[in-house]
Amino acid sequence: MALSTHTTPTGFLLPSIHSAPPFFTQQPNPATQATVTEQWTKLILSYARFRRLFTLRVEDAETSGGDWDEVSRNPRINRRLLPSYLEYIISQLVAKGLAVYEPAKQTRSVQLYWRLPEEWAEVLHEWASSTGQLNTIMTFYEIVEPPLPSELSNLPISLLKKAIGILAKTARAQIIAVADGEGVRFLAGTSGR
Protein backbone atom coordinates (compact mmCIF):
# COMPACT_ATOMS: atom_id res chain seq x y z
CA MET A 1 0.00 0.00 0.00
CA ALA A 2 2.24 2.78 -1.22
CA LEU A 3 1.19 6.22 -0.03
CA SER A 4 1.51 8.92 -2.61
CA THR A 5 1.51 12.66 -2.68
CA HIS A 6 -1.27 14.36 -4.50
CA THR A 7 -1.51 17.72 -6.16
CA THR A 8 -4.71 19.57 -5.51
CA PRO A 9 -6.62 21.55 -8.12
CA THR A 10 -5.17 24.76 -6.72
CA GLY A 11 -1.66 23.44 -7.25
CA PHE A 12 -0.76 22.53 -3.69
CA LEU A 13 1.19 19.32 -3.17
CA LEU A 14 -0.34 17.30 -0.36
CA PRO A 15 2.15 15.13 1.51
CA SER A 16 1.88 11.39 1.22
CA ILE A 17 0.74 11.05 4.81
CA HIS A 18 -2.45 12.77 3.76
CA SER A 19 -3.30 9.65 1.80
CA ALA A 20 -3.11 7.45 4.90
CA PRO A 21 -6.47 6.79 6.57
CA PRO A 22 -5.06 6.82 10.13
CA PHE A 23 -3.96 10.40 9.60
CA PHE A 24 -7.56 11.46 9.95
CA THR A 25 -8.25 9.77 13.28
CA GLN A 26 -7.15 10.81 16.68
CA GLN A 27 -4.52 8.34 17.92
CA PRO A 28 -4.71 6.77 21.38
CA ASN A 29 -0.94 6.48 21.80
CA PRO A 30 0.39 9.89 22.95
CA ALA A 31 3.69 9.56 21.12
CA THR A 32 2.01 8.77 17.80
CA GLN A 33 -0.53 11.47 18.43
CA ALA A 34 2.24 14.00 18.97
CA THR A 35 3.86 13.08 15.63
CA VAL A 36 0.54 13.15 13.81
CA THR A 37 -0.31 16.54 15.31
CA GLU A 38 3.09 17.80 14.22
CA GLN A 39 2.32 16.66 10.67
CA TRP A 40 -1.08 18.29 10.70
CA THR A 41 0.42 21.54 11.99
CA LYS A 42 2.97 21.62 9.20
CA LEU A 43 0.35 20.80 6.60
CA ILE A 44 -2.11 23.41 7.80
CA LEU A 45 0.50 26.17 7.98
CA SER A 46 2.03 25.46 4.61
CA TYR A 47 -1.38 25.25 2.96
CA ALA A 48 -2.35 28.55 4.56
CA ARG A 49 0.89 30.10 3.36
CA PHE A 50 0.34 28.76 -0.15
CA ARG A 51 -3.20 30.08 -0.46
CA ARG A 52 -2.72 33.06 1.84
CA LEU A 53 -5.49 31.99 4.16
CA PHE A 54 -5.52 33.59 7.57
CA THR A 55 -8.41 31.98 9.37
CA LEU A 56 -9.11 28.42 10.32
CA ARG A 57 -12.36 27.41 11.95
CA VAL A 58 -13.80 24.22 13.32
CA GLU A 59 -16.66 25.04 11.00
CA ASP A 60 -14.36 24.29 8.07
CA ALA A 61 -14.45 20.64 9.06
CA GLU A 62 -18.16 20.64 9.66
CA THR A 63 -19.25 22.07 6.34
CA SER A 64 -17.84 21.71 2.89
CA GLY A 65 -17.36 24.25 0.17
CA GLY A 66 -14.91 26.32 2.18
CA ASP A 67 -11.29 27.11 1.53
CA TRP A 68 -9.98 24.20 3.55
CA ASP A 69 -11.71 21.36 1.78
CA GLU A 70 -8.64 20.18 -0.05
CA VAL A 71 -6.91 19.59 3.25
CA SER A 72 -9.74 18.57 5.55
CA ARG A 73 -11.09 16.01 3.18
CA ASN A 74 -9.56 13.22 1.18
CA PRO A 75 -12.26 11.79 -1.09
CA ARG A 76 -9.83 9.29 -2.62
CA ILE A 77 -9.64 7.34 0.64
CA ASN A 78 -13.05 8.51 1.77
CA ARG A 79 -11.82 10.15 4.92
CA ARG A 80 -12.35 13.54 6.42
CA LEU A 81 -11.12 15.45 9.40
CA LEU A 82 -13.67 15.39 12.19
CA PRO A 83 -14.60 18.67 13.85
CA SER A 84 -13.57 17.41 17.26
CA TYR A 85 -10.15 16.43 15.97
CA LEU A 86 -9.76 19.80 14.26
CA GLU A 87 -10.63 21.53 17.51
CA TYR A 88 -7.85 19.57 19.19
CA ILE A 89 -5.34 20.43 16.48
CA ILE A 90 -6.35 24.07 16.72
CA SER A 91 -5.73 24.08 20.44
CA GLN A 92 -2.27 22.63 19.80
CA LEU A 93 -1.53 25.37 17.28
CA VAL A 94 -2.45 28.00 19.84
CA ALA A 95 -0.36 26.29 22.50
CA LYS A 96 2.67 26.46 20.21
CA GLY A 97 2.08 30.12 19.47
CA LEU A 98 1.38 29.48 15.80
CA ALA A 99 -2.18 30.77 15.98
CA VAL A 100 -4.39 32.84 18.22
CA TYR A 101 -8.06 32.59 18.98
CA GLU A 102 -9.63 35.34 17.04
CA PRO A 103 -12.01 36.75 18.15
CA ALA A 104 -10.82 36.09 21.67
CA LYS A 105 -12.51 33.99 24.33
CA GLN A 106 -13.69 31.20 22.09
CA THR A 107 -12.12 28.05 20.80
CA ARG A 108 -13.65 27.54 17.42
CA SER A 109 -11.83 29.93 15.22
CA VAL A 110 -8.21 31.03 15.01
CA GLN A 111 -6.04 33.38 13.06
CA LEU A 112 -3.06 31.49 11.69
CA TYR A 113 0.46 32.73 12.07
CA TRP A 114 2.14 31.05 9.13
CA ARG A 115 4.12 34.22 9.44
CA LEU A 116 4.57 35.62 12.93
CA PRO A 117 3.46 39.19 13.62
CA GLU A 118 7.12 40.11 14.13
CA GLU A 119 7.90 38.81 10.65
CA TRP A 120 4.91 40.64 9.24
CA ALA A 121 6.21 43.80 10.91
CA GLU A 122 9.50 43.42 9.04
CA VAL A 123 7.76 42.72 5.73
CA LEU A 124 5.55 45.74 6.30
CA HIS A 125 8.41 48.09 6.99
CA GLU A 126 10.40 46.67 4.09
CA TRP A 127 7.47 47.22 1.73
CA ALA A 128 6.98 50.78 2.93
CA SER A 129 10.66 51.65 2.38
CA SER A 130 10.94 49.95 -0.98
CA THR A 131 7.85 51.67 -2.36
CA GLY A 132 9.21 54.99 -1.15
CA GLN A 133 6.35 55.52 1.27
CA LEU A 134 8.26 56.22 4.44
CA ASN A 135 7.12 59.35 6.23
CA THR A 136 3.87 59.30 4.28
CA ILE A 137 0.52 59.10 5.96
CA MET A 138 -1.21 55.89 4.89
CA THR A 139 -4.57 54.38 5.60
CA PHE A 140 -4.95 50.72 6.50
CA TYR A 141 -7.03 50.18 3.40
CA GLU A 142 -4.20 51.51 1.28
CA ILE A 143 -1.85 48.94 2.76
CA VAL A 144 -3.94 45.79 2.52
CA GLU A 145 -5.47 46.60 -0.83
CA PRO A 146 -2.77 48.38 -2.75
CA PRO A 147 -3.24 49.12 -6.42
CA LEU A 148 -0.35 46.76 -7.14
CA PRO A 149 -0.66 43.39 -5.40
CA SER A 150 2.01 43.09 -2.77
CA GLU A 151 3.06 40.77 0.01
CA LEU A 152 0.54 42.52 2.17
CA SER A 153 -2.56 42.24 0.01
CA ASN A 154 -5.60 41.05 1.87
CA LEU A 155 -3.85 40.91 5.19
CA PRO A 156 -6.47 40.92 7.97
CA ILE A 157 -6.64 44.31 9.64
CA SER A 158 -6.16 42.79 13.07
CA LEU A 159 -2.88 41.22 12.00
CA LEU A 160 -1.86 44.49 10.35
CA LYS A 161 -2.51 46.32 13.60
CA LYS A 162 -0.42 43.84 15.56
CA ALA A 163 2.46 44.26 13.14
CA ILE A 164 2.17 48.04 13.34
CA GLY A 165 2.14 47.81 17.12
CA ILE A 166 5.41 45.90 17.00
CA LEU A 167 6.96 48.52 14.73
CA ALA A 168 5.70 51.31 16.99
CA LYS A 169 7.72 49.84 19.85
CA THR A 170 10.93 50.33 17.89
CA ALA A 171 9.82 53.80 16.72
CA ARG A 172 9.39 52.71 13.14
CA ALA A 173 5.69 53.42 12.84
CA GLN A 174 3.26 55.91 14.25
CA ILE A 175 -0.48 55.43 14.47
CA ILE A 176 -2.64 58.45 13.77
CA ALA A 177 -6.32 58.56 14.58
CA VAL A 178 -8.95 60.92 13.28
CA ALA A 179 -12.67 60.99 13.69
CA ASP A 180 -13.32 58.73 10.74
CA GLY A 181 -10.68 56.13 11.21
CA GLU A 182 -7.03 55.40 11.65
CA GLY A 183 -3.88 55.69 9.66
CA VAL A 184 -0.24 54.96 10.06
CA ARG A 185 3.00 56.63 9.16
CA PHE A 186 6.14 54.53 8.73
CA LEU A 187 9.42 56.01 9.74
CA ALA A 188 12.94 55.11 8.82
CA GLY A 189 14.02 54.68 12.41
CA THR A 190 16.90 52.40 13.21
CA SER A 191 16.46 48.68 13.42
CA GLY A 192 16.65 47.93 17.10
CA ARG A 193 16.71 50.86 19.45
Add this chain to the structure above:
Amino acid sequence: MGGNQSVPKITPRDRAILDMKLQRDKLKQYQKNIQRVLNREHEIAKQHLANGNRDRALIALRQRKYQETLLAKTDAQLEQLEQLVSTIEFSLVEISVLHGLKTGSEVLKQINKEMCLEDVEKLMDETQEARAYQEEISNMLANNLTPDDEEAVQEEFRQLQALAAPDAEPERITKLPNVPDTEPVRVETPEPYVHEPVRERVPVLA
Protein backbone atom coordinates in the same frame (compact mmCIF):
# COMPACT_ATOMS: atom_id res chain seq x y z
CA MET B 1 14.62 54.58 26.00
CA GLY B 2 13.79 58.06 24.69
CA GLY B 3 12.19 56.49 21.63
CA ASN B 4 9.54 59.17 21.47
CA GLN B 5 12.07 61.81 20.59
CA SER B 6 12.73 60.27 17.19
CA VAL B 7 9.02 60.08 16.38
CA PRO B 8 7.81 63.31 14.77
CA LYS B 9 4.83 65.06 16.24
CA ILE B 10 1.46 64.50 14.65
CA THR B 11 0.42 67.86 13.28
CA PRO B 12 -3.11 68.89 12.37
CA ARG B 13 -1.86 68.89 8.80
CA ASP B 14 -1.15 65.18 9.11
CA ARG B 15 -4.62 64.59 10.40
CA ALA B 16 -6.09 66.52 7.49
CA ILE B 17 -4.15 64.40 5.02
CA LEU B 18 -5.30 61.23 6.74
CA ASP B 19 -8.87 62.43 6.62
CA MET B 20 -8.66 63.04 2.90
CA LYS B 21 -7.09 59.67 2.30
CA LEU B 22 -9.83 57.98 4.27
CA GLN B 23 -12.39 59.78 2.10
CA ARG B 24 -10.55 58.61 -0.95
CA ASP B 25 -10.63 55.04 0.32
CA LYS B 26 -14.36 55.32 0.94
CA LEU B 27 -14.87 56.47 -2.64
CA LYS B 28 -12.80 53.57 -3.92
CA GLN B 29 -14.84 51.09 -1.92
CA TYR B 30 -18.02 52.71 -3.18
CA GLN B 31 -16.75 52.26 -6.71
CA LYS B 32 -16.02 48.60 -6.06
CA ASN B 33 -19.51 48.15 -4.77
CA ILE B 34 -21.07 49.78 -7.81
CA GLN B 35 -18.95 47.64 -10.10
CA ARG B 36 -20.27 44.59 -8.30
CA VAL B 37 -23.87 45.74 -8.71
CA LEU B 38 -23.18 46.45 -12.38
CA ASN B 39 -21.95 42.94 -12.97
CA ARG B 40 -24.87 41.46 -11.12
CA GLU B 41 -27.42 43.45 -13.07
CA HIS B 42 -25.76 42.26 -16.25
CA GLU B 43 -26.20 38.67 -15.14
CA ILE B 44 -29.80 39.30 -14.14
CA ALA B 45 -30.56 40.88 -17.51
CA LYS B 46 -29.11 37.88 -19.29
CA GLN B 47 -31.19 35.54 -17.16
CA HIS B 48 -34.36 37.44 -17.82
CA LEU B 49 -33.72 37.33 -21.53
CA ALA B 50 -33.14 33.61 -21.30
CA ASN B 51 -36.47 33.28 -19.52
CA GLY B 52 -38.08 35.41 -22.16
CA ASN B 53 -38.90 38.39 -19.93
CA ARG B 54 -37.86 41.17 -22.26
CA ASP B 55 -39.30 43.90 -20.07
CA ARG B 56 -37.50 42.72 -17.00
CA ALA B 57 -34.32 42.45 -18.97
CA LEU B 58 -34.72 46.00 -20.21
CA ILE B 59 -35.32 47.25 -16.68
CA ALA B 60 -32.19 45.51 -15.47
CA LEU B 61 -30.17 47.03 -18.28
CA ARG B 62 -31.49 50.51 -17.50
CA GLN B 63 -30.48 50.00 -13.88
CA ARG B 64 -27.09 49.02 -15.11
CA LYS B 65 -26.79 52.15 -17.23
CA TYR B 66 -27.71 54.31 -14.26
CA GLN B 67 -25.08 52.63 -12.14
CA GLU B 68 -22.54 53.25 -14.86
CA THR B 69 -23.22 56.97 -14.79
CA LEU B 70 -22.82 56.94 -11.00
CA LEU B 71 -19.53 55.20 -11.48
CA ALA B 72 -18.36 57.83 -13.94
CA LYS B 73 -19.30 60.65 -11.54
CA THR B 74 -17.49 58.94 -8.70
CA ASP B 75 -14.45 58.58 -10.91
CA ALA B 76 -14.36 62.31 -11.52
CA GLN B 77 -14.66 63.07 -7.81
CA LEU B 78 -12.04 60.52 -6.95
CA GLU B 79 -9.66 62.13 -9.41
CA GLN B 80 -10.18 65.54 -7.83
CA LEU B 81 -9.60 64.19 -4.36
CA GLU B 82 -6.46 62.36 -5.36
CA GLN B 83 -5.10 65.45 -7.06
CA LEU B 84 -5.68 67.45 -3.92
CA VAL B 85 -3.94 64.86 -1.82
CA SER B 86 -0.91 64.75 -4.11
CA THR B 87 -0.71 68.54 -4.28
CA ILE B 88 -0.68 68.72 -0.52
CA GLU B 89 1.94 66.02 -0.22
CA PHE B 90 4.05 67.75 -2.82
CA SER B 91 3.84 71.07 -1.01
CA LEU B 92 4.97 69.29 2.15
CA VAL B 93 7.98 68.09 0.22
CA GLU B 94 8.62 71.62 -1.00
CA ILE B 95 8.50 72.90 2.56
CA SER B 96 11.09 70.42 3.66
CA VAL B 97 13.31 71.34 0.71
CA LEU B 98 13.02 75.00 1.65
CA HIS B 99 13.82 74.13 5.23
CA GLY B 100 16.88 72.23 4.06
CA LEU B 101 18.07 75.16 1.97
CA LYS B 102 17.58 77.54 4.87
CA THR B 103 19.56 75.35 7.23
CA GLY B 104 22.31 74.90 4.66
CA SER B 105 22.57 78.62 4.06
CA GLU B 106 22.71 79.29 7.80
CA VAL B 107 25.57 76.85 8.18
CA LEU B 108 27.42 78.46 5.29
CA LYS B 109 27.00 81.91 6.84
CA GLN B 110 28.39 80.67 10.13
CA ILE B 111 31.41 79.12 8.47
CA ASN B 112 32.05 82.31 6.52
CA LYS B 113 31.95 84.30 9.73
CA GLU B 114 34.76 82.19 11.14
CA MET B 115 36.82 82.77 8.04
CA CYS B 116 36.95 86.57 8.15
CA LEU B 117 38.71 88.26 5.23
CA GLU B 118 41.09 90.42 7.25
CA ASP B 119 42.43 87.41 9.09
CA VAL B 120 43.15 85.67 5.83
CA GLU B 121 44.94 88.73 4.46
CA LYS B 122 47.01 89.04 7.59
CA LEU B 123 47.92 85.36 7.38
CA MET B 124 48.99 85.66 3.74
CA ASP B 125 51.11 88.72 4.53
CA GLU B 126 52.81 87.01 7.45
CA THR B 127 53.59 83.99 5.29
CA GLN B 128 55.02 86.24 2.60
CA GLU B 129 57.22 88.03 5.15
CA ALA B 130 58.48 84.75 6.56
CA ARG B 131 59.29 83.46 3.10
CA ALA B 132 61.21 86.63 2.18
CA TYR B 133 63.16 86.39 5.44
CA GLN B 134 64.03 82.79 4.65
CA GLU B 135 65.30 83.72 1.20
CA GLU B 136 67.50 86.47 2.62
CA ILE B 137 69.08 84.05 5.02
CA SER B 138 69.74 81.51 2.24
CA ASN B 139 71.37 84.26 0.16
CA MET B 140 73.53 85.39 3.07
CA LEU B 141 74.65 81.82 3.68
CA ALA B 142 75.27 81.36 -0.01
CA ASN B 143 77.32 84.55 -0.17
CA ASN B 144 79.54 83.41 2.72
CA LEU B 145 81.49 81.18 0.38
CA THR B 146 84.52 83.02 -1.15
CA PRO B 147 84.80 83.22 -4.93
CA ASP B 148 87.53 80.54 -4.87
CA ASP B 149 85.40 78.04 -3.01
CA GLU B 150 82.55 78.82 -5.30
CA GLU B 151 84.84 78.08 -8.30
CA ALA B 152 85.96 74.76 -6.77
CA VAL B 153 82.37 73.76 -6.08
CA GLN B 154 81.42 74.55 -9.64
CA GLU B 155 84.39 72.51 -10.97
CA GLU B 156 83.46 69.50 -8.86
CA PHE B 157 79.91 69.77 -10.07
CA ARG B 158 81.06 69.80 -13.70
CA GLN B 159 83.25 66.72 -13.13
CA LEU B 160 80.41 64.84 -11.57
CA GLN B 161 78.16 65.67 -14.43
CA ALA B 162 80.76 64.59 -16.98
CA LEU B 163 81.37 61.29 -15.20
CA ALA B 164 77.76 60.50 -14.57
CA ALA B 165 76.62 61.00 -18.15
CA PRO B 166 79.08 59.89 -20.91
CA ASP B 167 81.30 57.59 -18.80
CA ALA B 168 78.44 55.52 -17.63
CA GLU B 169 77.81 54.15 -21.10
CA PRO B 170 81.39 53.17 -22.17
CA GLU B 171 81.89 51.66 -18.73
CA ARG B 172 78.98 49.40 -19.21
CA ILE B 173 80.01 48.45 -22.73
CA THR B 174 83.49 47.34 -21.65
CA LYS B 175 82.48 45.81 -18.39
CA LEU B 176 79.53 43.73 -19.39
CA PRO B 177 81.52 41.18 -21.49
CA ASN B 178 83.81 40.59 -18.50
CA VAL B 179 81.10 39.35 -16.31
CA PRO B 180 80.62 35.99 -18.11
CA ASP B 181 84.45 35.41 -18.30
CA THR B 182 84.97 35.51 -14.59
CA GLU B 183 82.95 33.62 -12.08
CA PRO B 184 79.26 33.02 -12.59
CA VAL B 185 78.31 36.22 -10.87
CA ARG B 186 74.98 37.90 -10.81
CA VAL B 187 74.18 41.02 -12.72
CA GLU B 188 74.76 43.01 -9.49
CA THR B 189 78.54 43.06 -10.02
CA PRO B 190 78.48 45.49 -12.98
CA GLU B 191 76.79 48.08 -10.77
CA PRO B 192 79.56 48.36 -8.20
CA TYR B 193 81.92 48.44 -11.14
CA VAL B 194 80.17 51.46 -12.57
CA HIS B 195 80.00 53.34 -9.27
CA GLU B 196 83.44 52.58 -7.83
CA PRO B 197 85.57 54.44 -10.42
CA VAL B 198 83.50 57.53 -9.81
CA ARG B 199 84.16 57.37 -6.08
CA GLU B 200 87.86 56.67 -6.55
CA ARG B 201 88.50 59.66 -8.74
CA VAL B 202 86.88 62.25 -6.60
CA PRO B 203 89.37 61.92 -3.70
CA VAL B 204 92.25 62.08 -6.18
CA LEU B 205 91.07 65.43 -7.49
CA ALA B 206 90.46 66.89 -4.06
